[in-house]
Amino acid sequence: MQQILTALCDPTRRAALAIIWGGGEHCVCELMARLDASQSRMSRHMKVLREAALVLDRRDAQWVRFRRNPQFAPELSAVVDAVLAAERTLDKEIA
Amino acid sequence: MQQILTALCDPTRRAALAIIWGGGEHCVCELMARLDASQSRMSRHMKVLREAALVLDRRDAQWVRFRRNPQFAPELSAVVDAVLAAERTLDKEIA
DNA sequence: GATTTATATGCGGATGCTAGCATATGCGCA
DNA sequence: TGCGCATATGCTAGCATCCGCATATAAATC
Numbered sequence: 001m002q003q004i005l006t007a008l009c010d011p012t013r014r015a016a017l018a019i020i021w022g023g024g025e026h027c028v029c030e031l032m033a034r035l036d037a038s039q040s041r042m043s044r045h046m047k048v049l050r051e052a053a054l055v056l057d058r059r060d061a062q063w064v065r066f067r068r069n070p071q072f073a074p075e076l077s078a079v080v081d082a083v084l085a086a087e088r089t090l091d092k093e094i095a
Numbered sequence: 096m097q098q099i100l101t102a103l104c105d106p107t108r109r110a111a112l113a114i115i116w117g118g119g120e121h122c123v124c125e126l127m128a129r130l131d132a133s134q135s136r137m138s139r140h141m142k143v144l145r146e147a148a149l150v151l152d153r154r155d156a157q158w159v160r161f162r163r164n165p166q167f168a169p170e171l172s173a174v175v176d177a178v179l180a181a182e183r184t185l186d187k188e189i190a
Numbered sequence: 191g192a193t194t195t196a197t198a199t200g201c202g203g204a205t206g207c208t209a210g211c212a213t214a215t216g217c218g219c220a
Numbered sequence: 221t222g223c224g225c226a227t228a229t230g231c232t233a234g235c236a237t238c239c240g241c242a243t244a245t246a247a248a249t250c
Binding site: 006009010038040044045061062063 | 217
Binding site: 073087089 | 096173
């Protein structure tokens with residue numbers, strides 16, 4: 001739990017998770033581009049998400065593809081869902 | 096959102112919030128006793144919860160009574176609910 | 191006014207998080 | 221083997237967080 005919340009505490013990680021949580025595979029370079037983050041920065045943030053078991057990764061040629069961990073405890077998935085949903089709602093309200 | 100997650104990131108604050116979130120008023124000295132926290136530590140943690148608008152406080156003679164903020168945005172309340180529920184569930188599994 | 195109880199806060203030290211830079215590693219291709 | 225793209229990581233500086241200790245403030249009571 002502590003690890004999950006720590007992972008969710010950084011806006012860049014939340015943004016990366018928002019992209020990944022919806023499904024599909026995403027490489028670091030894609031996330032770098034979409035989130036305007038430097039390479040080492042993105043790589044380290046993904047490491048935190050991986051170590052919290054929020055995402056899984058696999059090598060695919062030069063790339064490392066990240067995807068949502070489907071075996072994540074449902075109570076914890078509910079936390080992630082709530083955070084991402086809240087963020088979407090609040091962003092909409094500002095815009 | 097950032098402020099909420101930062102507030103939730105500390106285990107002492109989560110424990111205090113778990114007590115308060117259920118309802119009722121609770122003074123700092125009660126929380127100190129129940130969470131085995133020093134006075135300055137507890138006071139500061141409560142300040143973080145207050146500044147995140149998770150809780151409201153009022154003076155009552157020597158005491159400061161904290162209670163859940165009833166006007167908290169529902170999407171954010173959902174985050175708190177999910178976190179506290181997950182923590183309860185996981186604690187139960189360990190025990 | 192003095193004392194006691196409850197709470198807040200200034201200060202300092204320890205620790206941790208984050209980012210950038212440079213460099214290392216892994217993989218495909220010529 | 222050598223080169224280039226994608227990713228990981230050692231190092232460091234800057235900044236935030238957390239805690240304990242001491243002290244300040246607030247309210248009640250005598």
